[in-house]
Amino acid sequence: MIKSLTIPCKASSFYFKKVEGPHALRSRKVRMELTITQPDDWHLHLRDGVLLEAVAPNSARHFKRAIVMPNLKPPITTTAAAVAYQESILKALPADSDFTPLMTLYLTDTTSPNEIKLARKSGIVFAVKLYPAGATTNSQDGVTDLFGKCLPVLEEMVQHNMPLLVHGEVTDPEVDVFDREKVFINTILRPLVEKLPQLKVVMEHITTLDAVRFVESCTEGYIAATVTPQHLLLNRNALFQGGLQPHNYCLPVLKREIHRQAIVSAVTSGSKRFFLGTDSAPHERQRKECPCGCAGIYNAPVALSLYTKVFEEANALDKLEAFTSFNGPDFYGLPRNKSKIKLIKTPWKVPESYAFASGEIIPMFAGQTLEWLPSIVA
Numbered sequence: 001m002i003k004s005l006t007i008p009c010k011a012s013s014f015y016f017k018k019v020e021g022p023h024a025l026r027s028r029k030v031r032m033e034l035t036i037t038q039p040d041d042w043h044l045h046l047r048d049g050v051l052l053e054a055v056a057p058n059s060a061r062h063f064k065r066a067i068v069m070p071n072l073k074p075p076i077t078t079t080a081a082a083v084a085y086q087e088s089i090l091k092a093l094p095a096d097s098d099f100t101p102l103m104t105l106y107l108t109d110t111t112s113p114n115e116i117k118l119a120r121k122s123g124i125v126f127a128v129k130l131y132p133a134g135a136t137t138n139s140q141d142g143v144t145d146l147f148g149k150c151l152p153v154l155e156e157m158v159q160h161n162m163p164l165l166v167h168g169e170v171t172d173p174e175v176d177v178f179d180r181e182k183v184f185i186n187t188i189l190r191p192l193v194e195k196l197p198q199l200k201v202v203m204e205h206i207t208t209l210d211a212v213r214f215v216e217s218c219t220e221g222y223i224a225a226t227v228t229p230q231h232l233l234l235n236r237n238a239l240f241q242g243g244l245q246p247h248n249y250c251l252p253v254l255k256r257e258i259h260r261q262a263i264v265s266a267v268t269s270g271s272k273r274f275f276l277g278t279d280s281a282p283h284e285r286q287r288k289e290c291p292c293g294c295a296g297i298y299n300a301p302v303a304l305s306l307y308t309k310v311f312e313e314a315n316a317l318d319k320l321e322a323f324t325s326f327n328g329p330d331f332y333g334l335p336r337n338k339s340k341i342k343l344i345k346t347p348w349k350v351p352e353s354y355a356f357a358s359g360e361i362i363p364m365f366a367g368q369t370l371e372w373l374p375s376i377v378a
């Protein structure tokens with residue numbers, strides 16, 4: 001017989017469940033379980049074609065909704081393209097999946113204010129993404145001069161309460177790659193927030209103490225940030241440990257340990273300004289393990305285990321659910337999910353790779369053993 005014990009914690013909808021298995025008396029093993037509201041992923045790359053078919057089910061297994069990045073080739077610059085992309089994502093999901101892709105538009109120098117009206121009216125577009133031209137994967141069609149070219153669009157976004165999602169790095173080759181986020185905050189973000197204080201902005205995948213301080217200094221409800229598992233768990237040593245590690249390479253690049261610690265403190269503090277965004281960014285193995293490898297870490301299958309590990313190690317498991325499942329929908333003005341997910345503290349091995357039609361994808365922490373196995377509560 002399985003005995004279970006529920007221990008209430010500080011947060012009301014959160015509890016520990018200790019389950020004593022059938023061999024409990026002999027082995028004295030106690031299994032820990034955590035049940036939380038099902039999370040959403042507020043920053044996800046689903047790609048298209050065979051890659052989309054390979055990765056979409058893995059995100060849909062754990063997450064209820066996701067903000068889907070528009071940096072395809074060609075990019076999703078119109079509402080019509082977003083509608084078509086959403087249809088292909090839905091087709092790539094298992095028949096019984098209730099995963100909802102929340103679509104975004106890719107901002108360019110020529111995006112028209114009318115496109116924002118169409119986007120809002122569609123009911124399927126939830127944000128507009130700013131890629132400074134040349135900053136990251138498939139950003140060549142991005143913005144070259146935000147204040148010179150995009151102010152009318154940004155003003156229209158304020159009218160429609162449409163958030164701007166930001167890849168926050170400058171592209172000036174003279175600026176050290178480790179300083180590009182900090183320089184972006186000082187030269188673009190701070191002036192933007194001063195010019196348009198009513199614009200909702202999400203600083204995506206923050207990597208520095210500077211970003212934490214900036215977000216905390218702004219008005220709550222207008223400026224927020226997503227945080228990835230890799231920037232919570234790894235510092236820049238992970239790029240070179242025992243040789244060059246292409247599967248730990250993403251943009252913004254991993255930073256020093258003091259920055260990692262600042263981000264961990266921010267998310268585990270219980271602040272509403274930070275929420276889950278995996279930035280899961282799959283690239284085919286050959287495109288990562290080559291002389292000029294792509295930036296992007298595929299973390300969708302391991303993300304929830306890793307976030308839970310971070311909160312456990314910070315003694316902040318009671319703050320996990322707000323970060324994974326409340327702060328994101330609250331910021332976007334969307335309802336919180338009703339469904340639940342269980343995280344079971346049991347060892348499980350991350351697959352070495354995920355095969356797909358024309359190759360394979362190597363996940364973050366491939367082949368390693370993690371704890372906290374997610375499982376949807378039926």
Ligand SMILES: NC(=O)N[C@@H](CC(=O)O)C(=O)O
Pocket residue numbers: 045071136137167249250251252279281282295296297
């Ligand atoms: N994060 C990454 O390193 N890569 C992302 C783009 C991005 O989010 O900047 C990708 O699309 O591959």
Ligand SMILES: [Zn+2]
Pocket residue numbers: 136167204205251252
């Ligand atoms: Zn980015």
Ligand SMILES: [Zn+2]
Pocket residue numbers: 043044045069279280281
């Ligand atoms: Zn991304």
